[in-house]
Ligand code: ADP
Ligand code: ASP
């Protein structure tokens with residue numbers, strides 16, 4: 346017997362018929378002799394709808410009230426799943442974020458889970474009851490509803506798994522595992538049997554939205570075994586123990602096991618960034634601090650940064666990227682500080698995409714970046730910025746070339762599945 350946390354995403358929970366399928370998957374898992382807790386997302390599209398309501402009600406919304414509105418989608422699906430499980434004859438109850446409670450810290454709309462008391466949950470699971478928990482929501486120090494940031498139900502699931510010391514956290518979604526790249530973009534994408542925490546963390550942080558980045562960081566820290574698999578399976582499919590999803594594993598688990606492991610694990614794209622260039626910034630100590638200090642103070646995350654070598658007049662251009670949603674705010678802030686920073690022109694471009702190749706193999710192999718640059722050059726794709734980490738190379742390109750770039754790189758690194766259609 347194992348203790349298993351199962352998480353179902355928005356597409357899996359989209360409507361009563363889909364919820365019935367989910368309930369049957371959960372019922373089968375319990376019938377296989379396991380203790381089960383389930384974490385659910387809102388129905389697909391529901392959180393977007395709720396975000397829009399909050400914006401329409403008040404464009405300068407109070408984040409605490411925004412959280413009250415957007416957390417409600419998960420309340421609906423957790424109740425509906427508990428009802429559906431009961432209709433199948435299972436013992437089930439919902440546990441809302443404030444009831445457990447899922448204690449969070451940090452700002453509204455991007456709160457972080459601090460603690461989940463597990464006694465009540467463990468007792469409920471041990472008694473044969475299925476615990477159904479709405480993902481994405483928590484409770485602040487001052488007992489207000491909080492949410493964890495978009496895609497946050499993955500993090501809720503991993504946190505519940507860590508709290509109840511689950512043997513596994515199964516993330517059920519609308520694809521049957523983690524692929525070498527988004528299978529909705531590249532038909533030749535290959536499903537990976539295993540991905541290391543480190544690789545998955547990097548892939549998620551550069552745009553592979555199959556898992557929320559923070560859920561992977563938490564799983565790595567807490568040693569939670571995470572499996573990604575599909576909820577779109579037949580009613581007579583075997584329980585998750587024998588379904589080939591993708592396991593997220595530690596470095597030690599792959600070393601020496603997977604002889605066919607590729608140099609590059611995967612490729613991700615991200616269309617959520619925008620590029621800003623400041624021209625003719627004085628090349629002297631403090632200039633860059635004047636640019637990035639105010640952005641940091643406003644909690645705007647700067648990602649890629651390039652500063653050119655100074656030209657004859659002791660001036661240089663500085664280019665960087667910010668989240669697209671923060672572009673207007675960043676521009677207004679920089680314009681207001683033009684004389685202090687001393688730049689000449691402020692240029693922005695929201696029509697960009699970041700393409701990243703990720704793989705632990707590149708730690709010990711030269712030439713990964715060179716292959717990337719050459720493959721893109723052969724297709725006349727211009728690189729506007731570059732950034733690297735120990736296991737990742739990212740480039741910024743024109744948004745229109747995203748799909749082409751991902752496909753070209755997928756082939757260049759030998760990742761294409763042999764048996765897939767072109
Ligand atoms: P859920 O609603 O279940 O949380 P998401 O939409 O958040 O699902 O994540 C699943 C989606 O992630 C897939 O439909 C797929 O398009 C996308 N995706 C992006 N990169 C990858 C990848 N490398 N492997 C698998 N799916 C990916
Ligand atoms: N419903 C939330 C969202 O759409 C959380 C989640 O699905 O993970 O972002």
Ligand code: MG
Nearest residue numbers: 354496554555
């Ligand atoms: Mg998701």
